[in-house]
Amino acid sequence: MKDKQRLGQLKNLVMLASADENVTDSEMAVLIAVASREDITPEEFNKVMDDPDSVKIELPEDEETKLAYLRDMVAMMMIDGELDEHEMAICKLYAMALGYRGSIVDGMIAGVIDMLDAQEAATDE
DSSP states (O other): OHHHHHHHHHHHHHHHHTTTSOOOHHHHHHHHHHHHHTTOOHHHHHHHHHOGGGSOOOOOOSHHHHHHHHHHHHHHHHTTSOOOHHHHHHHHHHHHHTTSOTHHHHHHHHHHHHHHHHHHHHHHO
């Protein structure tokens, strides 16, 4: 089951990254980092990249993994510095599939923006 969860997470991220039909270098870096964290082999990575539809998604059940996977999705959505409505809708649907309200995504985005603003303010001083 864990294999299906981790490959499903990579599939979700690949689909989100390719929603605009262009996977950027920064999006690829996130995909590689998640694959490394999830112990996804290069062969598995290439399979998901080449044919995401071949992977069935198994949602995690524990809260820690759910939140980590949702944070991955929000990070992927925000990596290009733009908040695309289509990507936002995907993240909110994923949040609801995990058992959360879609508004949790808004809270995560606000948290990232607040953190970036605080970092910018600290470097300006």
